[in-house]
Amino acid sequence: MTTPCIICVAITGSVPTQKDNPAVPITIAEQIESTQDAFEAGAAIAHCHVRGDDGKPTADPDRYAQLKEGLEKHCPGMIIQLSTGGRSGAGKDRGGMLSLAPDMASLSVGSNNFPTRVYDTPPDLVDWLASEMLKYDVKPEVEAFDLSHIFKAKEMADKGQIAGTPYVQFVMGVKNAMPVDRDVFDYYVHTVHRLFGPDAPWCAAGIGANQIVLNEWAISSGGHARTGLEDNVRLDRDTLAPSNAALVKRAADLCEAYARPVATWQQARDILGLRKAAV
Numbered sequence: 224m225t226t227p228c229i230i231c232v233a234i235t236g237s238v239p240t241q242k243d244n245p246a247v248p249i250t251i252a253e254q255i256e257s258t259q260d261a262f263e264a265g266a267a268i269a270h271c272h273v274r275g276d277d278g279k280p281t282a283d284p285d286r287y288a289q290l291k292e293g294l295e296k297h298c299p300g301m302i303i304q305l306s307t308g309g310r311s312g313a314g315k316d317r318g319g320m321l322s323l324a325p326d327m328a329s330l331s332v333g334s335n336n337f338p339t340r341v342y343d344t345p346p347d348l349v350d351w352l353a354s355e356m357l358k359y360d361v362k363p364e365v366e367a368f369d370l371s372h373i374f375k376a377k378e379m380a381d382k383g384q385i386a387g388t389p390y391v392q393f394v395m396g397v398k399n400a401m402p403v404d405r406d407v408f409d410y411y412v413h414t415v416h417r418l419f420g421p422d423a424p425w426c427a428a429g430i431g432a433n434q435i436v437l438n439e440w441a442i443s444s445g446g447h448a449r450t451g452l453e454d455n456v457r458l459d460r461d462t463l464a465p466s467n468a469a470l471v472k473r474a475a476d477l478c479e480a481y482a483r484p485v486a487t488w489q490q491a492r493d494i495l496g497l498r499k500a501a502v
């Protein structure tokens with residue numbers, strides 16, 4: 224049977240504003256409403272950041288708690304993945320929300336350049352974030368901005384710092400980091416299968432206009448797909464995406480074109496080896 228494709232929707236992120244696209248959900252209420260629509264359109268994972276009253280990114284655990292509670296109520300069963308990325312905080316602040324025990328959290332395992340800054344995740348912070356995820360039974364999604372990050376995930380799994388098979392996301396198209404390159408993408412897939420086994424799940428995210436490119440590469444290669452307004456605010460050059468749900472639908476249409484069923488949240492939890500949802 225063809226493996227169902229898990230669609231992850233990255234609803235808000237740290238960068239886009241409502242000036243870029245009025246559909247970017249900023250307040251908790253907007254985030255819950257936008258995620259519910261995306262869930263109904265087929266997304267099984269919500270990748271979440273929170274913003275302060277000023278619209279700027281924050282890692283405030285209280286805000287994360289409110290968002291998590293709202294999503295559990297309005298999107299029962301959906302996998303909640305909180306960001307520990309470095310744009311919303313620094314040092315251990317990045318992991319202050321892990322004690323909320325979300326299903327998943329993003330985990331950067333190394334450093335690289337971003338468009339205007341160093342995205343720094345030093346080794347001691349990587350170790351600490353991973354240990355908090357183990358403590359609270361949070362499945363990491365390893366963000367691979369570089370090939371070395373896939374090997375770091377393998378080392379961490381071998382040392383028991385990551386439980387089970389690592390779930391790696393290839394991130395391509397961030398300015399000054401790994402560009403969108405098909406040969407590299409294919410080698411990433413090859414490397415995941417070599418290190419973690421032929422059945423190891425993986426996913427991919429492309430930034431801006433490359434979102435749909437990476438969706439198509441991942442869906443057609445047996446991987447899982449990430450979409451959403453965090454990474455891209457447009458349907459095409461001239462058209463703003465009207466919602467996160469519209470971007471999810473675009474990915475779901477690609478699944479249909481490649482005969483991949485869209486994974487339900489139950490199937491997604493099974494594929495990723497997550498705990499059962501309390502619904």
Ligand SMILES: [Zn+2]
Nearest residue numbers: 236306308453
């Ligand atoms: Zn993010």
